[in-house]
Amino acid sequence: MAGMAHDLARGLGQRAEAVCRHYLSNGRRSGRYWLVGDVRNAPGRSLFVRLVGPETGRGAAGRWSDAATGEHGDLLDLIRETLGLIDFRDVAEEARRFLSQPHPEPQRQAEGPARPGSPEAARRLFAISKPIAGTLAQTYLRRRGIADQPGLSSLRFHPRCYYCPDGMAPTETWPALIAAVTDLDGRITGVQRTWLARDGTSKAPVDTPRRAMGELLGHGVRFGVVADVLAAGEGIETVLSLRSVLPRMPMLAAGSAGHLAAIAVPPGLRRLYVLRDRDPAGSAACERLSERAASSGIETIVLSPRLRDFNDDLRRLGAEALWARLRSQLSAEDVVRFLA
Numbered sequence: 001m002a003g004m005a006h007d008l009a010r011g012l013g014q015r016a017e018a019v020c021r022h023y024l025s026n027g028r029r030s031g032r033y034w035l036v037g038d039v040r041n042a043p044g045r046s047l048f049v050r051l052v053g054p055e056t057g058r059g060a061a062g063r064w065s066d067a068a069t070g071e072h073g074d075l076l077d078l079i080r081e082t083l084g085l086i087d088f089r090d091v092a093e094e095a096r097r098f099l100s101q102p103h104p105e106p107q108r109q110a111e112g113p114a115r116p117g118s119p120e121a122a123r124r125l126f127a128i129s130k131p132i133a134g135t136l137a138q139t140y141l142r143r144r145g146i147a148d149q150p151g152l153s154s155l156r157f158h159p160r161c162y163y164c165p166d167g168m169a170p171t172e173t174w175p176a177l178i179a180a181v182t183d184l185d186g187r188i189t190g191v192q193r194t195w196l197a198r199d200g201t202s203k204a205p206v207d208t209p210r211r212a213m214g215e216l217l218g219h220g221v222r223f224g225v226v227a228d229v230l231a232a233g234e235g236i237e238t239v240l241s242l243r244s245v246l247p248r249m250p251m252l253a254a255g256s257a258g259h260l261a262a263i264a265v266p267p268g269l270r271r272l273y274v275l276r277d278r279d280p281a282g283s284a285a286c287e288r289l290s291e292r293a294a295s296s297g298i299e300t301i302v303l304s305p306r307l308r309d310f311n312d313d314l315r316r317l318g319a320e321a322l323w324a325r326l327r328s329q330l331s332a333e334d335v336v337r338f339l340a
Helices: 002-014 016-023 073-084 086-098 119-128 137-141 235-243 255-260 280-295 308-319 319-329 334-337
Strands: 028-030 034-035 047-050 065-066 156-165 172-182 188-195 210-214 221-223 228-234 250-253 271-277 297-305
Touching: 002 016, 002 073, 002 086, 002 255, 016 034, 016 047, 016 228, 073 086, 119 156, 119 172, 119 210, 119 250, 137 156, 137 172, 156 188, 172 221, 221 235, 228 235, 228 334, 235 250, 235 271, 235 308, 235 319, 250 271, 255 280, 271 280, 297 319, 308 319
Parallel strands: 228 250, 228 271, 271 297
Antiparallel strands: 028 034, 034 047, 047 065, 156 172, 172 188, 188 210, 221 250
């Protein structure tokens, strides 16, 4: 238990400013500290959190103190007090949930322009986008049969995302679904952009409505915290369709068949579900990823849709049919553990 707490506190300390921006949103940065009124996020300057420092020991990043009350602690203590949690298991679960989310580094005013297509450009695009609730991105997913789901922090919306047509045509702007591509440590390495129609009912009427930028190989768009089981597929809509009936199973969208075959396998993974698209590229990707996982001692189970992909199954056959099909393919243990 002590070792787990130490690792979580250290991980939170490495992202101390992101923790403060999330849980202490009424505060602000001042030099090396985050200032706020108290652990309940009241406005003020009594409580200060150290943002820069060593990982452990005196002066470590994430250590905080309230000058008015004398309270002090690390970021696990702060999460406990801010959310009113009692059981350490609940605190640890919240910390793991937070650490699994993509957290772009805060932009500095002195920074120059990022190189187009670079990971830094991807991080900046994700940072200036907003959550999908109430946006055209949410409309688009609903039209794909994907009902609102919790835990979609890796998805955001940009109302006027630049689109550069091939050739000499001028740059356009379209609304876009922005998905953060992250590595195993949760750091954003790229984004996937899906340009949308002006009303959000479909993809934008452009030649290539889906493009990626940044460093993608081995990484993916992540939903949930991986412990020992993971489901991985190609597209975001495919993965979210499966998540409609498996809301508690951690999942990853690789973006393409080639990238699915090359995803980095998380340490400690015991079972990997590979979502197969019914086309030659999808079948080949499943085979290559299954071979890689099996060579590492990981049990691999391929999940196959009835139609072309799982989004087709969800939209045309319905959630109940998808539920029944998955029930026959999952391990008995995971039917009990994950199937809604």
